Amino acid sequence: MPASKPTPRQRAHARTRDEILAAAHKELAARGADGLSLRAVAREVEMVSSAIYRYFPSKDDLLTALIIESYDAVGEATEQATGGRAAYGRRFVRGCDAFRDWGHAHPHEYALLYGSPVPGYRAPQETIVPAARTTVALLRVVEQAHLEGALGPRAPLPPASGPLRRQCHALSEALATDLPEDVLLRFAHAWSQIFGLVSLDLFGQTVGTFDPADALAAHSFRTAATQLGLRP
Amino acid sequence: MPASKPTPRQRAHARTRDEILAAAHKELAARGADGLSLRAVAREVEMVSSAIYRYFPSKDDLLTALIIESYDAVGEATEQATGGRAAYGRRFVRGCDAFRDWGHAHPHEYALLYGSPVPGYRAPQETIVPAARTTVALLRVVEQAHLEGALGPRAPLPPASGPLRRQCHALSEALATDLPEDVLLRFAHAWSQIFGLVSLDLFGQTVGTFDPADALAAHSFRTAATQLGLRP
DNA sequence: AGAAATGCAAGAGCAGTGCTCTCTTTTGTG
DNA sequence: CACAAAAGAGAGCACTGCTCTTGCATTTCT
Numbered sequence: 001m002p003a004s005k006p007t008p009r010q011r012a013h014a015r016t017r018d019e020i021l022a023a024a025h026k027e028l029a030a031r032g033a034d035g036l037s038l039r040a041v042a043r044e045v046e047m048v049s050s051a052i053y054r055y056f057p058s059k060d061d062l063l064t065a066l067i068i069e070s071y072d073a074v075g076e077a078t079e080q081a082t083g084g085r086a087a088y089g090r091r092f093v094r095g096c097d098a099f100r101d102w103g104h105a106h107p108h109e110y111a112l113l114y115g116s117p118v119p120g121y122r123a124p125q126e127t128i129v130p131a132a133r134t135t136v137a138l139l140r141v142v143e144q145a146h147l148e149g150a151l152g153p154r155a156p157l158p159p160a161s162g163p164l165r166r167q168c169h170a171l172s173e174a175l176a177t178d179l180p181e182d183v184l185l186r187f188a189h190a191w192s193q194i195f196g197l198v199s200l201d202l203f204g205q206t207v208g209t210f211d212p213a214d215a216l217a218a219h220s221f222r223t224a225a226t227q228l229g230l231r232p
Numbered sequence: 233m234p235a236s237k238p239t240p241r242q243r244a245h246a247r248t249r250d251e252i253l254a255a256a257h258k259e260l261a262a263r264g265a266d267g268l269s270l271r272a273v274a275r276e277v278e279m280v281s282s283a284i285y286r287y288f289p290s291k292d293d294l295l296t297a298l299i300i301e302s303y304d305a306v307g308e309a310t311e312q313a314t315g316g317r318a319a320y321g322r323r324f325v326r327g328c329d330a331f332r333d334w335g336h337a338h339p340h341e342y343a344l345l346y347g348s349p350v351p352g353y354r355a356p357q358e359t360i361v362p363a364a365r366t367t368v369a370l371l372r373v374v375e376q377a378h379l380e381g382a383l384g385p386r387a388p389l390p391p392a393s394g395p396l397r398r399q400c401h402a403l404s405e406a407l408a409t410d411l412p413e414d415v416l417l418r419f420a421h422a423w424s425q426i427f428g429l430v431s432l433d434l435f436g437q438t439v440g441t442f443d444p445a446d447a448l449a450a451h452s453f454r455t456a457a458t459q460l461g462l463r464p
Numbered sequence: 465a466g467a468a469a470t471g472c473a474a475g476a477g478c479a480g481t482g483c484t485c486t487c488t489t490t491t492g493t494g
Numbered sequence: 495c496a497c498a499a500a501a502g503a504g505a506g507c508a509c510t511g512c513t514c515t516t517g518c519a520t521t522t523c524t
Contacts (some may be wrong), residue, residue: 009471009521016472033348034266038511050513051473059511115348116265117435128440155387158454164447171441188442189429189452193421195437196428203349205427208360209403210420215396220421222390227459241492241500248501270482282484283502291482 017055019045021069024062032108033118038062060121063112067123068130070109074102075133082137088145089222089230095138096221100198110202114195135191136175142187142228143177151229157182183228190224249287251277253301256294264340265350270294292353295344299355300362302341306334307365314369320377321454321462327370328453332430342434346427367423368407374419374460375409383461389414415460422456 023044028036038059042049056062081098082091103110112118113131123131145151160168160181168181179187197220200206201213210216225232238246255276259268270291274281288294313330314323335342345363349355355363377383392400392413400413411419429452432438433445442448457464 007521013471034350037509039509048474049511050475053512054472111348114431114435114437116343118266123436131437132440155459158451158458160451161447164442164451167442167447174440185448185451188448189425189455192428192432192452193425194428195432196424196426197421199346199431200424200427203346204355205346205363208364208406210396210399215393215399216417216420219390219392219396219417220424223417223421226390227387239492244491245500269480271480279501280503281482282504285483286501 013055016045020047020052020055020062021065024066025069028066028108028112029106033063033112036063063118063121064124064127066109067112067127070106070113071127071130071133073106073109074099074113075130075137077102078134078137082141087231088141088150089225089232092138092141092225092228092230093218093221093232095141096194096224097217099134099194100201100217103198103202107202110198114199115203138191138194139175139177139179139187142183142230143179145230146179146183150231151183152231154182154186154227154229157185160185186228190228193220193224245287248277252284252287252294253297256298257301260298260340260344261338262340265295265344268295295350295353296356296359298341299344299359302338302345303359303362303365305338305341306331306345307362307369309334310366310369314373319463320373320382321457321464324370324373324457324460324462325450325453325464327373328426328456329449331366331426332433332449335430335434339434342430346431347435370423370426371407371409371411371419374415374462375411377462378411378415382463383415384463386414386418386459386461389417392417418460422460425452425456 020041024036024041027041027044031037031040036059038052039049041062042052052062056065077098078095082095084091084094086094103114117123142151164185165181168184171184172179172181197213197217201217206213206216222232252273256268256273259273259276263269263272268291270284271281273294274284284294288297309330310327314327316323316326318326335346344350374383396417397413400416403416404411404413429445429449433449438445438448454464
């Protein structure tokens with residue numbers, strides 16, 4: 001039973017759902033994740049609060065829909081940025097920049113996705129795939145570089161423990177990639193660094209040190225690319 | 233006007249304040265930052281909710297007190313771990329482990345300190361110093377190693393832009409350290425990586441990849457230490 | 465075309481929240 | 495010991511998520 005025939009009723013339902021979602025996004029951007037009030041959303045779309053429950057069984061479900069949309073947005077942005085024909089190092093850095101820029105443009109969404117988990121909220125299965133898009137976009141750049149033999153010299157890495165090597169192996173299979181273990185590890189570290197920097201920046205942890213963090217971010221991303229063996 | 237003579241009344245006030253704070257900590261640990269309800273705290277200490285306001289003017293002030301306590305706790309833990317006479321690389325890694333362990337032991341506190349900023353809450357000035365303790369503890373290890381000339385070889389770094397060099401310079405003065413610019417930058421990257429990894433882990437961003445993240449964490453911290461030129 | 469089924473919005477209401485105000489009780493101190 | 499200051503109690507306001515019932519509109523079937 002695919003969308004063989006969207007009845008007028010279904011169309012109306014979907015349209016209202018989208019309206020609610022748009023209003024919720026607006027609220028989220030304006031007031032943040034826990035300032036997000038179902039009643040405020042209801043006011044925005046000129047409905048009574050209880051009517052929202054016809055479209056989203058609970059606030060968590062509304063939140064989930066928002067999270068998925070946001071993951072897709074940031075994933076899309078990063079994918080876009082990593083495309084093109086530039087050198088792999090450049091594409092990687094551009095992807096990082098896109099990630100950071102998106103965060104700056106949507107701080108509340110970023111906080112929702114990458115910040116403290118909302119208490120009582122358990123991320124459902126369907127968020128996992130969109131959540132991975134950003135990371136995978138960056139990883140694909142490294143993968144392409146590796147496949148073309150364009151990966152330059154890298155500093156030696158400490159030896160990996162048994163469990164860690166097993167996780168790398170499992171991850172390789174899950175991602176259907178044949179990146180060598182050490183590249184995978186380097187990528188994990190690079191992603192930690194990138195994510196850490198952007199989070200420190202957006203969560204206000206850089207005040208009094210590297211604030212604004214633009215210059216540090218540029219240097220950090222470039223360093224990460226270099227450590228991965230990506231050439232500019 | 234220092235605490236020249238704490239009157240019985242002041243003592244009682246301080247005692248009650250501490251009780252409230254302890255109860256709030258308990259609530260925070262149990263239910264998380266926005267599950268933290270003033271009324272629940274009041275119930276815990278067997279007071280009526282309005283009575284709390286004699287001790288904390290608002291929920292934000294209570295939160296601030298909690299934040300400072302928590303920053304001090306994690307800072308203390310990290311400082312402890314970086315002490316001793318072991319090699320600098322070991323001490324650094326131990327500090328990282330302590331940071332991560334504290335986060336695992338107090339996930340809600342970690343989220344409060346390092347996660348999404350609580351909406352509407354603006355961290356007051358007095359949180360800045362305790363907030364820096366953890367980072368400074370790790371930095372001091374690097375500093376000591378540098379002073380003793382024990383900093384080993386490091387991979388080359390991309391060139392730093394003008395603004396970045398200025399920030400490094402200002403930071404050096406603020407920290408009263410004479411670490412060279414490149415070491416400061418490497419430290420910033422290392423801290424980003426450490427922080428990023430712990431946050432990814434604690435915020436559930438590693439599911440399906442490196443989960444549990446213990447092995448990756450160990451490798452990450454070791455790598456960070458190596459990149460800083462710290463010898464095990 | 466008329467009747468039945470269905471989706472939908474509205475409204476009231478519950479239990480909870482932060483916070484303010486007033487009033488009474490306790491308690492340390494001149 | 496009397497009194498003023500501090501602490502606690504309680505009611506109340508505006509808000510929250512969520513549930514349930516009640517009419518109304520629209521679609522679908524006969």
